[in-house]
Amino acid sequence: MDTLIQQLVNGVTLGSVYAIVALGYTMVYGIVQLINFAHGDVVMIGAMVAYSIIAALVGAHVPLSPLAIVVVATVCSIPVCMVVGYGLERAAYRPLRNAPRLAPLITAIGLSIVLENVALIIWGRSPLPYPQIIDTITYRLTSHPDGATITNVQIAIIGLSIVMMAGLLLLVYRTKIGVAMRATAQNAQVAGLMGIDVNRVISITFVIGSGLAAVAGVMDGTYYGVAHYQMGFILGLKAFTAAVLGGIGNLGGAMLGGLLLGIIEALGAGYVGELTNLCHLSGWSHALALRCVDDPHLALFGSNYQDVFAFVVLILVLVFRPSGLLGERVSDRA
Amino acid sequence: MASDAGTAGELLVARDIGKRFGGIAALSDVSFSIRRGEIYGLIGPNGAGKTSLFNVLTGIYTKDSGTFVFDGAPLDDLKPDEVAERGIARTFQNIRLFANLSALENVMVGRHVRTHATVIGAIFRGRRTRDEERAIRRRSIELLDYVGVRRRANDLAKHLAYGDQRRLEIARALATDPRLLALDEPAAGMNATETAGLRSLLESIRRDGTTILLIEHDMKLVMSVCDRVLVLDYGKKLAEGPAAEVQKDERVIAAYLGGDVSLNLKGT
Amino acid sequence: MHAFFDTRRRPALVWIGLALVAAALIALPWALAGIGTAWVRITNLAVLYCFLALGLNIVVGFAGLLDLGYIAFYGVGAYVYALLASPQFGIHLPFWVILPLGALLACIFGMLLGAPTLKLRGDYLAIVTLGFGEIVRIFLNNLSTPFNLTNGPQGISLIDPFRLDGLSFAGTQHVLGHALSSPIKYYYFLVAVLLVVIVVNVRLQNSRIGRAWEAIREDEVAARAMGINTRNMKLLAYAMGASFGGIAGGMFSAMQGFISPESFVLVESIMVLSMVVLGGMGNVFGVVIGALLLSYIPEVLRYTVGPAQQAVFGRTLIDPEVFRMLLFGLALVLMMLFRPAGILPSAVRKRELEQDSADGQ
Numbered sequence: 001m002d003t004l005i006q007q008l009v010n011g012v013t014l015g016s017v018y019a020i021v022a023l024g025y026t027m028v029y030g031i032v033q034l035i036n037f038a039h040g041d042v043v044m045i046g047a048m049v050a051y052s053i054i055a056a057l058v059g060a061h062v063p064l065s066p067l068a069i070v071v072v073a074t075v076c077s078i079p080v081c082m083v084v085g086y087g088l089e090r091a092a093y094r095p096l097r098n099a100p101r102l103a104p105l106i107t108a109i110g111l112s113i114v115l116e117n118v119a120l121i122i123w124g125r126s127p128l129p130y131p132q133i134i135d136t137i138t139y140r141l142t143s144h145p146d147g148a149t150i151t152n153v154q155i156a157i158i159g160l161s162i163v164m165m166a167g168l169l170l171l172v173y174r175t176k177i178g179v180a181m182r183a184t185a186q187n188a189q190v191a192g193l194m195g196i197d198v199n200r201v202i203s204i205t206f207v208i209g210s211g212l213a214a215v216a217g218v219m220d221g222t223y224y225g226v227a228h229y230q231m232g233f234i235l236g237l238k239a240f241t242a243a244v245l246g247g248i249g250n251l252g253g254a255m256l257g258g259l260l261l262g263i264i265e266a267l268g269a270g271y272v273g274e275l276t277n278l279c280h281l282s283g284w285s286h287a288l289a290l291r292c293v294d295d296p297h298l299a300l301f302g303s304n305y306q307d308v309f310a311f312v313v314l315i316l317v318l319v320f321r322p323s324g325l326l327g328e329r330v331s332d333r334a
Numbered sequence: 335m336a337s338d339a340g341t342a343g344e345l346l347v348a349r350d351i352g353k354r355f356g357g358i359a360a361l362s363d364v365s366f367s368i369r370r371g372e373i374y375g376l377i378g379p380n381g382a383g384k385t386s387l388f389n390v391l392t393g394i395y396t397k398d399s400g401t402f403v404f405d406g407a408p409l410d411d412l413k414p415d416e417v418a419e420r421g422i423a424r425t426f427q428n429i430r431l432f433a434n435l436s437a438l439e440n441v442m443v444g445r446h447v448r449t450h451a452t453v454i455g456a457i458f459r460g461r462r463t464r465d466e467e468r469a470i471r472r473r474s475i476e477l478l479d480y481v482g483v484r485r486r487a488n489d490l491a492k493h494l495a496y497g498d499q500r501r502l503e504i505a506r507a508l509a510t511d512p513r514l515l516a517l518d519e520p521a522a523g524m525n526a527t528e529t530a531g532l533r534s535l536l537e538s539i540r541r542d543g544t545t546i547l548l549i550e551h552d553m554k555l556v557m558s559v560c561d562r563v564l565v566l567d568y569g570k571k572l573a574e575g576p577a578a579e580v581q582k583d584e585r586v587i588a589a590y591l592g593g594d595v596s597l598n599l600k601g602t
Numbered sequence: 603m604h605a606f607f608d609t610r611r612r613p614a615l616v617w618i619g620l621a622l623v624a625a626a627l628i629a630l631p632w633a634l635a636g637i638g639t640a641w642v643r644i645t646n647l648a649v650l651y652c653f654l655a656l657g658l659n660i661v662v663g664f665a666g667l668l669d670l671g672y673i674a675f676y677g678v679g680a681y682v683y684a685l686l687a688s689p690q691f692g693i694h695l696p697f698w699v700i701l702p703l704g705a706l707l708a709c710i711f712g713m714l715l716g717a718p719t720l721k722l723r724g725d726y727l728a729i730v731t732l733g734f735g736e737i738v739r740i741f742l743n744n745l746s747t748p749f750n751l752t753n754g755p756q757g758i759s760l761i762d763p764f765r766l767d768g769l770s771f772a773g774t775q776h777v778l779g780h781a782l783s784s785p786i787k788y789y790y791f792l793v794a795v796l797l798v799v800i801v802v803n804v805r806l807q808n809s810r811i812g813r814a815w816e817a818i819r820e821d822e823v824a825a826r827a828m829g830i831n832t833r834n835m836k837l838l839a840y841a842m843g844a845s846f847g848g849i850a851g852g853m854f855s856a857m858q859g860f861i862s863p864e865s866f867v868l869v870e871s872i873m874v875l876s877m878v879v880l881g882g883m884g885n886v887f888g889v890v891i892g893a894l895l896l897s898y899i900p901e902v903l904r905y906t907v908g909p910a911q912q913a914v915f916g917r918t919l920i921d922p923e924v925f926r927m928l929l930f931g932l933a934l935v936l937m938m939l940f941r942p943a944g945i946l947p948s949a950v951r952k953r954e955l956e957q958d959s960a961d962g963q
Contacts, residue, residue, distance in 0.1 A: 099938075302747070318730055
């Protein structure tokens with residue numbers, strides 16, 4: 001029971017980060033039907049920039065509270081990511097807007113490689129230890145002494161995600177630019193005819209998504225305690241999976257998909273070892289029984305397969321419900 | 335059922351075809367039959383369900399009710415490629431050529447369904463494969479000649495003039511050796527000269543033994559070339575019969591030609 | 603392009619051309635060995651990349667299905683060879699048994715992946731294949747416990763070289779006073795296989811099957827309406843591409859003598875894809891040129907970028923490896939923006955078409 005609660009807490013935390021990144025994918029996809037392959041790398045840039053600022057502020061002994069330092073770093077990394085996102089759209093995607101679908105996808109892959117290697121030049125090859133300047137406070141969730149816990153960092157990540165999602169929903173459903181975005185998503189051509197500056201709307205979409213990515217980068221770095229020039233790849237892929245799971249192009253879907261994926265992963269990692277424990281089969285094989293004496297946790301798959309779950313989910317969703325949980329049927333029929 | 339459908343003379347029999355999109359009935363209880371060797375017109379105002387009927391017939395949509403009997407055998411729940419194999423070839427309202435293949439290659443693709451070379455055959459290129467390949471090429475050039483775009487054989491399809499693209503699409507469809515050729519607005523966007531050329535092309539296709547199902551908005555073309563006409567309105571059959579009779583049908587005039595008549599009156 | 607291989611049309615010219623090419627291909631390793639044996643090895647890898655790129659070209663170039671996990675099939679082939687011809691399990695089967703097995707297994711993997719996913723739209727398919735590639739890599743990395751199948755990240759070493767009738771491809775033989783080193787033997791083998799693969803590719807492209815693939819690439823709905831069973835044809839493209847990858851993997855295993863999951867990462871998939879894109883998707887000779895370029899340029903960079911930086915700045919600012927990847931990324935972007943058809947697009951195609959008109963008359 002405690003394992004379950006603990007994995008749920010971890011899953012929801014992880015899922016909040018996925019959801020924020022997934023929003024970036026889903027907004028862009030909803031409006032220009034492009035998988036912004038480089039989005040994960042924008043997250044990485046966000047984490048890296050914030051890392052540098054935190055390190056610089058701490059190094060210079062600036063008289064700020066740790067929390068304020070993290071806030072300053074986050075606030076500074078947001079515009080950097082926005083500029084990167086804007087630049088990507090402007091230089092590489094906009095010229096290909098009417099090209100065959102594969103062209104922008106290949107461009108996106110190229111951009112992803114460029115961003116990673118620029119980061120590699122700036123920040124180096126080895127994983128950077130994210131400065132743990134905020135003291136972690138652990139709250140116990142059950143009466144059991146070794147029971148499930150939640151930390152202040154986890155609470156902050158979950159809380160901040162909720163605030164950002166609410167803000168985004170307000171923006172999309174309650175403001176003029178939100179109306180323009182939704183109109184463009186429905187039909188860019190008609191939206192253009194109605195006087196909406198479609199290029200501006202698309203740019204703004206990229207900028208907003210990149211801003212969210214910056215925050216997600218800081219969350220991820222703070223949560224795991226490391227940042228790395230390749231951290232965006234797997235994170236991006238999982239967030240994309242989350243977006244597809246929820247129904248790509250659908251904001252609520254990205255949030256739901258992110259949370260679900262986080263929970264699936266956490267539960268998977270927590271239970272796969274037990275589920276595939278070969279020692280249950282000891283009765284069938286003498287050799288197996290002997291090995292289980294040495295190692296009662298002998299499992300076919302351990303938690304090192306954690307990254308596989310996301311891909312399995314992705315493939316299953318695409319095969320059985322390509323429109324996702326909340327999405328409409330996607331079809332490019334005649 | 336097969337007995338009455340197999341009546342000599344009837345190539346395609348459609349019975350009570352229905353198709354819904356969400357709450358909207360695109361087609362309801364449409365029945366008609368096409369005789370061998372005729373040019374059968376399918377007309378109706380925009381949104382009457384003509385293209386839906388085409389898509390249901392050629393397997394792009396699955397129908398909700400009714401049956402098609404083609405050449406004596408039911409044609410139900412087949413996929414588009416199986417429909418083509420059974421002998422129904424089509425063109426598209428918004429031309430769908432293989433843009434980056436040459437005109438000749440486009441037609442050669444049409445031969446796919448009537449030829450047999452496998453991967454092994456293609457790799458080893460034995461005598462049989464070479465002979466087949468030569469035959470494909472010869473037949474495709476003949477067809478380009480037939481529709482009148484042979485001189486553009488080696489140009490990419492996307493570089494052809496609009497009228498030539500329409501004709502090329504017909505050649506590609508003919509390459510599948512269809513017994514029924516279904517054309518979706520082949521005259522759309524053509525000028526008077528091109529339309530006249532198209533009319534004689536349709537007539538020679540019919541003369542050479544292929545039955546034609548024709549969706550068309552150009553009434554002059556429909557009335558001059560079609561033996562019989564089916565009029566659809568709001569997904570329902572409004573009238574069916576020889577072109578001259580349908581033209582006089584009051585319901586048809588009211589629903590469809592009516593608009594034209596009043597326009598003509600205003601014009602004169 | 604089949605006219606190029608049609609020796610009946612212009613016999614003298616074609617034979618002279620072929621003889622020259624053959625002579626150059628035979629002489630090349632000796633010339634390279636003069637510069638350094640390393641260059642023969644580099645050339646062998648380049649030929650292997652040509653092989654891979656041609657396999658991927660069937661999937662991406664002909665059928666228009668973007669595959670970002672192609673290297674997984676290469677990995678499957680490589681591991682099949684490594685497991686059946688190394689001390690790992692003490693099995694030592696001959697290469698002409700294992701290579702087809704590897705191709706078969708890769709082909710089965712290709713179909714297993716393809717069957718449920720081929721109805722997806724192109725960009726979704728790309729992501730799924732990418733995920734599949736990662737899954738294969740994760741398994742290769744972790745299948746060392748509880749039973750040691752792949753030996754995990756340490757990889758498998760002491761893999762048997764090719765042996766043919768007592769002649770081992772490892773070590774040096776002396777033939778007619780010339781020292782025939784291991785890389786040179788592999789070179790001849792690889793080039794011979796590559797030539798076969800090129801012919802296979804060209805013949806496939808100019809066949810009923812190849813045209814069906816290209817039709818699917820251009821317009822799937824129209825292709826179906828023309829009677830092409832698009833699902834089967836796509837599966838076929840996947841299976842063919844995967845088998846090519848499997849064979850290439852087996853040759854890689856034998857040639858290197860050591861493999862680990864590190865060789866089958868996403869970047870490799872992207873590299874092979876870049877070769878196809880750079881050369882010109884669907885153009886067999888373009889793809890070969892793309893593969894050669896992207897194989898040699900990094901090596902040239904390795905020998906020039908470092909020293910050049912040393913000379914200018916007095917130290918190495920940018921690691922040549924990073925520089926190479928940056929160039930890859932930029933090349934992909936710039937190619938798509940300015941020359942989406944690749945290095946060898948229209949010119950060759952035009953010539954090919956003019957030839958068609960010649961037989962048309």
